[in-house]
Amino acid sequence: MSISKTVIEEIRQVSRIEEVVPRFVPSLKKRGQNYTGLCPFHKEKTPSFVVSPDKQIFHCFGCHAGGNVFSFISKIENLSFADSVRYLGRMYSIEVRDENDSLDDRLKDYYKCMEISSDIFHRYLLSYNGKKGLDYLQMRGISEKSINLFKLGYSPDSWDFIKTNLDKNGIDLSCAFDCGLLSRKEGAGDAVHMYDKFRDRVIFPILDRFGRVIAFGGRVMDNGEPKYLNSPETKIYQKRKVLYGLNEAHKYITEKKQAIIVEGYLDVIGCFQHGIRNVVAPLGTALTDQQILMLSRICSEIVLLFDSDNAGFKAAVSAVELHKQINTDVKLRVALLPEGDPFDYVSKYGGSALIEIINNAEEPVIFQLNNVLKNNPVIDTSIIKSLFRIIDTIEYGTERSAYIKYLSEKLKISNDILADDFSKYKNNAPVKELVPERNIIIKNDEYIIKSFRELFNLLFNYPELISSAALDFSEFSLNDPVIKSIFDRLCEIAAFSDEITISKLFDYFTDSKEREVISSCVLFDYSVDEPRKAYSEIYLNLKSFNIDNKINYYNNLIKSGDGEISSSLLELEQWRKEKEKLRDFVYNIYSFHNNILQH
Ligand SMILES: [Zn+2]
Numbered sequence: 001m002s003i004s005k006t007v008i009e010e011i012r013q014v015s016r017i018e019e020v021v022p023r024f025v026p027s028l029k030k031r032g033q034n035y036t037g038l039c040p041f042h043k044e045k046t047p048s049f050v051v052s053p054d055k056q057i058f059h060c061f062g063c064h065a066g067g068n069v070f071s072f073i074s075k076i077e078n079l080s081f082a083d084s085v086r087y088l089g090r091m092y093s094i095e096v097r098d099e100n101d102s103l104d105d106r107l108k109d110y111y112k113c114m115e116i117s118s119d120i121f122h123r124y125l126l127s128y129n130g131k132k133g134l135d136y137l138q139m140r141g142i143s144e145k146s147i148n149l150f151k152l153g154y155s156p157d158s159w160d161f162i163k164t165n166l167d168k169n170g171i172d173l174s175c176a177f178d179c180g181l182l183s184r185k186e187g188a189g190d191a192v193h194m195y196d197k198f199r200d201r202v203i204f205p206i207l208d209r210f211g212r213v214i215a216f217g218g219r220v221m222d223n224g225e226p227k228y229l230n231s232p233e234t235k236i237y238q239k240r241k242v243l244y245g246l247n248e249a250h251k252y253i254t255e256k257k258q259a260i261i262v263e264g265y266l267d268v269i270g271c272f273q274h275g276i277r278n279v280v281a282p283l284g285t286a287l288t289d290q291q292i293l294m295l296s297r298i299c300s301e302i303v304l305l306f307d308s309d310n311a312g313f314k315a316a317v318s319a320v321e322l323h324k325q326i327n328t329d330v331k332l333r334v335a336l337l338p339e340g341d342p343f344d345y346v347s348k349y350g351g352s353a354l355i356e357i358i359n360n361a362e363e364p365v366i367f368q369l370n371n372v373l374k375n376n377p378v379i380d381t382s383i384i385k386s387l388f389r390i391i392d393t394i395e396y397g398t399e400r401s402a403y404i405k406y407l408s409e410k411l412k413i414s415n416d417i418l419a420d421d422f423s424k425y426k427n428n429a430p431v432k433e434l435v436p437e438r439n440i441i442i443k444n445d446e447y448i449i450k451s452f453r454e455l456f457n458l459l460f461n462y463p464e465l466i467s468s469a470a471l472d473f474s475e476f477s478l479n480d481p482v483i484k485s486i487f488d489r490l491c492e493i494a495a496f497s498d499e500i501t502i503s504k505l506f507d508y509f510t511d512s513k514e515r516e517v518i519s520s521c522v523l524f525d526y527s528v529d530e531p532r533k534a535y536s537e538i539y540l541n542l543k544s545f546n547i548d549n550k551i552n553y554y555n556n557l558i559k560s561g562d563g564e565i566s567s568s569l570l571e572l573e574q575w576r577k578e579k580e581k582l583r584d585f586v587y588n589i590y591s592f593h594n595n596i597l598q599h
Pocket of ligand 1 (some may be wrong): 039040041042049059060062063064065
């Protein structure tokens with residue numbers, strides 16, 4: 001169970017105790033050379049917990065707990081020394097390898113199987129027999145350098161090429177099957193026949209963040225179908241969580257604080273070849289929230305650079321929608337290619353032409369507005385309303401008027417008239433769009449589920465908040481069975497256990513769907529400066545959303561003349577009072593937070 005000394009030292013070098021501790025001690029604040037805060041190991045009201053960045057140690061003058069960054073993690077997360085090293089390794093993206101790693105042996109076999117296969121495909125491409133694949137790549141304009149950098153390969157037209165070669169290398173074929181390299185066919189009796197899945201295709205290895213091969217994409221070289229054959233989802237490959245090229249592009253994205261998202265493998269490679277290296281691609285699917293969040297941790301802006309065809313345009317529209325729903329600071333812009341895909345474009349016109357297109361990428365709102373205008377050459381009232389609906393989603397008035405101005409120039413309508421119409425639209429909107437009760441409930445559900453997921457993110461990273469959540473959040477009704485059962489279980493845990501740690505939490509959840517939700521929360525590097533404040537925000541937003549929905553509902557009911565007006569008016573009055581109360585409460589809580597900050 002030993003971890004090499006060099007890795008331990010490497011992690012010791014990069015793990016700054018003053019960065020690690022605040023994740024668990026939100027109250028930690030700089031005082032002179034040291035940091036002080038409330039001790040996480042005993043209950044106290046005045047801070048006696050000290051962290052020294054110079055000495056890289058912590059100490060509590062109350063309960064006398066003390067140690068270095070490893071002992072801190074080990075104590076607070078209840079981990080062995082080795083596991084605390086692994087924990088910090090994950091936090092700082094340093095791979096901790098050892099002979100008896102807690103990583104399942106089977107998983108290690110999978111990685112080995114994929115690595116060896118990738119080598120075999122790559123060497124075959126460069127061999128005499130791989131000429132067909134190499135010719136194809138060169139014909140498409142892929143350089144030798146790119147072929148080596150992305151370790152492209154070729155699988156010949158054979159039913160047992162990779163099967164035989166893996167076998168020769170001592171790889172268990174059931175492993176190759178689990179990794180999606182082989183398919184199987186039931187034969188006579190108990191016989192099972194396995195054969196190569198990738199045949200006569202150019203191979204693009206898909207690597208994870210740590211440079212491990214986790215899947216393959218295989219492209220036909222003629223007009224065969226499917227054009228791309230990709231590895232199925234396996235134990236080591238979940239395509240929604242992976243971006244093609246990220247292992248290479250990571251440092252360029254961090255440097256430029258910008259990530260460019262293209263649609264395919266060749267687009268990534270083409271951009272790289274022309275010096276644009278902050279480029280990644282989702283894997284044969286629409287962009288996912290996990291992918292956006294992954295990028296949001298390493299850059300401040302994402303530029304979508306999709307194909308100029310209809311599919312590319314639709315993909316951009318849904319990515320813009322998705323981005324709006326995600327709670328992230330990362331900005332999004334949409335670059336519009338005049339023709340073809342990024343690969344063809346950059347090959348034809350060169351890197352600087354493509355960079356110009358990237359630089360001219362549109363803000364999402366402009367993109368959406370132009371989308372409506374493009375599809376509707378004749379402007380009538382309903383088009384104006386669709387445009388207003390887009391502008392209406394913007395929170396700030398100043399921004400809204402800037403877009404009104406943009407529209408007025410675009411439509412050659414005076415800004416005053418348009419602004420006037422917009423305010424009319426805003427005033428009339430709730431009257432005209434009568435929302436039946438059922439719709440309110442559906443919308444409500446979505447929002448509540450989203451809020452609970454946010455809450456889980458927070459709770460699984462700051463388990464000390466679980467007991468408060470069990471009390472505060474029970475008032476909301478949850479209609480999603482998985483989310484509901486996770487929350488119920490958390491309430492139980494809060495009731496009977498004093499000390500809740502992340503590692504312990506997993507023991508309580510056995511259902512795979514629950515575990516999936518939880519691990520997405522836990523594995524995610526999530527940290528907030530003030531967990532308490534984040535907590536209150538989720539709670540207050542949810543509460544205020546609930547109240548607003550009720551108010552809207554009764555307002556609409558009254559306007560539509562359905563139901564008994566007098567009882568609706570009473571309800572309305574009741575909910576308005578609730579809203580007042582909440583407003584006072586929010587005011588108080590923020591002055592409370594501000595007071596804490598000032599002290
Ligand atoms: Zn203490």
